[in-house]
Amino acid sequence: MLVPVCMLLCLLQQCLCVDLTYHVEERKSPGTQIGDIAADTNLMESFSNHDKRLITFNLLQKGVTKNSHLFHFSKKSGKLYTAKQLDAEDMCIQDKECFQMIDIAVRKGTSFIKLLEIKVIIEDINDHKPEFPDKNVHIIFSERDGKGTKITIPYAVDKDVGALNSQITYHLKKNKDEPFGLLVSKSIDGTSKLSIQLEERLDRELKEIYKIQVIAKDGGSPPKEGVMNVHISVSDVNDNTPVFSQSIYNVSVNNKIGAMPVLSLSANDLDSGENGRVSYRLSPKTSKTAKAHFDLNEETGEITLIKKFILGQELSHKLYVEAIDSGSPPSSSIAKVLVNVINQQNNPPNIDVTFVFKSSDNTTTISENIVVGSFIAYVKVTDHDLGQNGEVKCNLHHDKFQLQSFGTNKYKIILKSPVNRESENHHDVVIDCQDKGLPPLHRISKFSVNVTDVNDVKPQFSKEIYKFRIAENERSNLPVGTINATDPDLGSGGKMTYSLLTDNKHFLPFQITVDGLILTINSLDHELQDVYKFQVLVKDHGIPSLNNTVNVSVEVTDKNDNAPYFTFPSVNPFVMDHVYYPHQTKNITVLRASDSDSRENAFLKYEIYSGNEKQLFTIDHYMGLLSFTRVVTPQDAGSYDLEFLVKDSGTPVQSAKTTIFLTLTVSNKTVEVQNAVKMKADEKIHLNLVIIITLISVIVSVIITASMSICILRYCHRRNIPQGEQINTPHRCPNDQRHLMCPSYHTSSWPDVPAAVSAQSKSNIHLIEPKRISQEKVNIGHRGSPQKLHAPTELIHQRCIQEVTAENEKNAIMIPSYNQWRSTKSYHSDGGHGWNENELGKGKEKPGCTCVSNMSRH
Missing domain, CATH: 2.60.40.60 (Cadherins)
Incomplete structure (x- = not known):
């Protein structure tokens, strides 16, 4: 009696573990709602509206079985539906409650909250009618049989598993004058035993054949019925049934194949001949599991264990054995055999892993952005051994996953540390469970976790x-x-x-x-x-x-795609008059050119192309300074058509030409004394001006700088006043020389002035104050492209000395000497015009009158 009591306690414990029970009829279409778990458990009432949106319900599956995928579950709403049409007859057996257990994991986000065990009872509908094994049965009554003689006929079987739907009632359909009745009695397996009873003696001479019908009707709504035709012949028949020595047998057997027979049954039939020869078979009420593990010898009635029971299977089974004689029709009786399987071995525990996330076989998939502590899988461990042989402890050793216990032989696997697909996209996990038997037995369960990618790394x-x-x-x-x-x-x-x-x-x-x-x-x-x-x-x-x-x-x-062009002279041809005085510098003017290219493509070289047959003129190839090659004589006076060429240093070389019509006049007058007076005055004024500017700059540098700029602009304006206004002002350049372009030059010191200067000359000397030119951008139109040109921030000295005498002598115009130009510093701008930065040497010019005006700066 110990085993049944233990089973009863186990069943009671399972019942107490059920959280919800639902009922659903079989044959319902897929998608039929079974229940609302969220509402029925009142689980959502304890959460705020924000947390309710994070609650999800997950259906835990235990692998692929015959009853897998019976139900569909809504993760968000918690409603349970049928996934396919349910068949109670295929899923359950008679005399037992037909149900399925479902495990539901409740989570808030990725956190595990609760595990619910749901019991779904499948209610049977009356979809099968009672069926007789034979549609037509032939029985024989002997005319010697008296009133009350009965003959057993086959009973009907209803495949429905519901109590009412499988409950069968019988009645006999016959004519009123036919002396037959139907007797119905219950067998020990719950089926009915049918007999046709003779209500009075038969007279074979009056009637030999009778045809009646037995109607079997189930208790369903609406009820269904089956019909068996009974043909009755009057003759001598089998009127005794086999009888077992006892109606119930109770035996125990070790879980070992090849042992002694479990039981040998024997039934006695008082009939003789074929009517008394008995054979045995298992009744349809015997379960498929019992039929698979036990074998019944049809001739001897021996029951043998042919298949060993494995862990988790029931150890108590019912066998219904039917004894049938060979009469016509045959008579039978049924005995019940209770078999208890004794399991005395120490078996290793069984591990059942159910995944929360999408899985296939023994592999589940998680995202790499899953948070630490997320519920990964549910582990249930079973060991049917008794005592310490059934006590189990499990371990999981992994750097990413952890096994946590939350009940007897129940565990959950959670994420212990973050996962990164870029470093490792696959993890193998091993669970090791061991019992406390002697010797201890253990079992391992392996599964894999694949990590899916999320966009967490930027390019x-x-x-x-x-x-x-x-x-x-x-x-x-x-x-x-x-x-x-x-x-x-x-x-x-x-x-x-x-x-x-x-x-x-x-x-x-x-x-x-x-x-x-x-x-x-x-x-x-x-x-x-x-x-x-x-x-x-x-x-x-x-x-x-x-x-x-x-x-x-x-x-x-850069490519050499721009040809140089002359900026002075700015027109072609250019007309120029030049008066040469003795002891004057050899310099005439400076030619200027520009090139929009850069680097070597804008490095310019000047040449005299034609018109210099006397070899009187020479030009500095890099500075563009035009000067005389020797002392000019009166024989050199005249007109010269000089054609100049400027070339860049690119590949291929590009060039430009310009023409100057030069009229040369040679004068015998001298201006040395005037130059001496001028130079001395310049030196004196320069020294005083420097002292004044230095003292004033310390006090109010900003105001004085602005004032100096205004003064410089005014002097420049006066310098360009027409000749008519200069007649009464001895400080202006003569009108007949305005068309000359005298070069401005850059120097770091004032020019030397001779010491001997007459007092009379001082009044005829006018010094234009130094003008500071800041670095600026000048736009030169070339192919429509603005160019950036730079000028150095240095003092630019411009002098215009006019000497007006009573004899109305012609004013002399002199150009700074070549030695003074050699002391010049200039920058070559990115536009390609200006001086190359170099130091050409220093020297002193000869005294003379220098006029500089309208100089193009860049």
């Missing part, structure tokens, strides 16, 4: 800055360079798109392909812009999308 560039070079004037759609970025994410998170970042204020003549290749949109011009700096944006296609930027510099290299 990375291979360089901090990308620098490219491309020549100007190339065709459009020319490759400039490739931007390389990498993203270790998978799928859309690893697919990248490139784009150029612009401020929409300046046109950017580039485009970028999906592969990061930068192309030109149109031909580039170095003179328009020599360097382009911008950023490239790369973003992946993940959700959310991640991006990154990198700086890009594209240098447009």
Whole structure:
């Protein structure tokens, strides 16, 4: 009696563990709602509205079985539905409650809250009618049989498992004058035993054949019925049934194959001949499990264990054995055999792992952004051994996952530390469970966890800055360079798109392909812009999308695509008159040219191309200074058509020409005394002016600087007043020399002035104050492209000394000596015009009258 009591306690414990019980009829269409777990458990009442949105219900599955996927579950609402049409007859057996157990994991976000065990009872409907094993039965009564003689006939079987739907009632359909009745009695297995009873003796001579019907009707609503036709012949028949020695047998058997027979049954039939020969078979009421493990010998009635029971199977079984004689019709009786299987071995525990997330076989899948502490799997351990042989302890050793106990032989697997798909996308987990038997037995369960990717890494560039070079004037759609970025994410998170970042204020003549290749949109011009700096944006296609930027510099290299042009003379041809005085410097004027190119393409060289047959003139190849090659004599006076050539240093060389119509006049007058007076006055004024400016600058530097600028502008304005206004002002240049372009020069010191100067000359000398030219940008129109030109911030000395005498002598105009030009410093601007920066030496000019006006600065 110990085993049944233990089973009863186990069943009672299972019943107490059920949280909810639902009922559903079989044959309902898929999608039929069974129950609302969230509402029925009142679980949602303890959460706020915000937390309610995080509550999910997960149906735990235990692998693929015959009854898998019977139900469908809504994770958010907690409603349970049928997943397919349920068949109680296929799922359950008669005389037992038909139900299925479901485990539901309740989570808030990724946190585990509770495990619910749901019992779903499948209610049987009356979808089967009672069926007789034979539609037609033939029985024989002997005419010697008296009133009350009965003959057993087959009973009907209803496949329904419900108590009412499988409950059968019988009645006999016959004519009123036919002497037959139907006797119904219950067998020990719950089935009915049917007999046709003779209500009075039969007279074979009067009637030999009778036809009656037995109607079997179940208790369903509406009821269904089956019909068996009974053909009765009057003759001598089998009127005794086999009888067992006892109706119930109770035996125990060890769980070992090949042992002695479990039991040998024997039934006695008082009939003789075929009517008394008995055979045995298992009744249809015997379960399929029992039939699979036990074998019944049809001739001898021996019951043998042919298949060992495994862990988890029931150890108590009922066998219904039917003894049938060979009469016509045959008579039978049934005995019940209770078999208890004794399991004295120490068996290892059984591990059942159910995953929370999507799984296939023994592999589950989690996302790499899952939070630590998330519920991964539910583990249930069973060991049917008794005593310490059934006490189990489990362990899991892994750096990412942890096994936590929350009940007897119940565990949950949670995430212990963050996972990263980029470093490891697959984890193998082993659970080891061991009992406390002697010796202890253990079992391991292995499963795998795959980590899916999320877009958590932004694209990375291979360089901090990308620098490219491309020549100007190339065709459009020319490759400039490739931007390389990498993203270790998978799928859309690893697919990248490139784009150029612009401020929409300046046109950017580039485009970028999906592969990061930068192309030109149109031909580039170095003179328009020599360097382009911008950023490239790369973003992946993940959700959310991640991006990154990198700086890009594209240098447009110069080609010699611009020819130089003269800025002085600014017209071609240019007419110029020059008066030569003895002892004057040899310098005549300075030619200026510009080139929009840069570097060697804008390094200019000047030449006299034609008109210098007397070899009277020479030009500095790099400074453009035109001067005489020797002392000029009156025989050299006359007109000269000088053609000049300026060439750059690019490849191929480009050049420009200009013509100066020079009229040379040679004078015998001298101006040495005037120059001496001038130089002395210049020196004196310069020293005083420096002292005054220094003292005043310390006090109010800003105000004095502005005042000096205004004074300089006024003097420059007076210098350009027409000749008519200069007649009464001895400080102006003569009108007949206004067309001359006297070069301005840069120096770091005032020019030397001779000591011997007459007092009379001082009144005829006027010094223009030093003018500071700041670095500025000058736009020179060339091919429509603005150029940046620079001038050094140095003192530019300009002197205009006029001497008016009573004899109305012609005013002499002198140009600074070549030695003074050699002391000059100038910068070559990026436009290509100006002086190359060098030190050409120092010297003193001969005294003379110098006029500088309308000089083009750059």
